[in-house]
Amino acid sequence: MPDCYLCGCSIAKGAGFRRTVQVGERHGRSRKPFSLFPSRLSSSKQFALRTVCKRCADEMDAEEAQRSDLDLDLVKTICVALVLIAIVLPVIIVLSSKR
Numbered sequence: 001m002p003d004c005y006l007c008g009c010s011i012a013k014g015a016g017f018r019r020t021v022q023v024g025e026r027h028g029r030s031r032k033p034f035s036l037f038p039s040r041l042s043s044s045k046q047f048a049l050r051t052v053c054k055r056c057a058d059e060m061d062a063e064e065a066q067r068s069d070l071d072l073d074l075v076k077t078i079c080v081a082l083v084l085i086a087i088v089l090p091v092i093i094v095l096s097s098k099r
């Protein structure tokens with residue numbers, strides 16, 4: 001019987017869900033030989049497919065849906081800002097050229 005990778009609860013055979021989860025994180029300094037600039041801190045996260053229970057899978061799906069909603073909101077906000085600039089900018093140019 002497999003255990004949930006995230007919470008550790010036991011999962012009945014065939015009742016698990018496969019999800020991509022973070023399995024590690026690596027921190028280090030990138031070193032470039034003969035570089036004039038100091039070494040930079042870098043970090044990378046490792047992800048892999050693991051078996052999780054229904055509760056953890058549902059939580060991950062809800063977080064993912066929330067994240068994509070936020071991305072969509074950001075895109076909408078940028079579009080509205082661009083439209084407003086496209087409307088306001090010609091007016092400003094016309095008004096400033098009349099002076």
Ligand SMILES: [Zn+2]
Nearest residue numbers: 004007053056
């Ligand atoms: Zn779990």
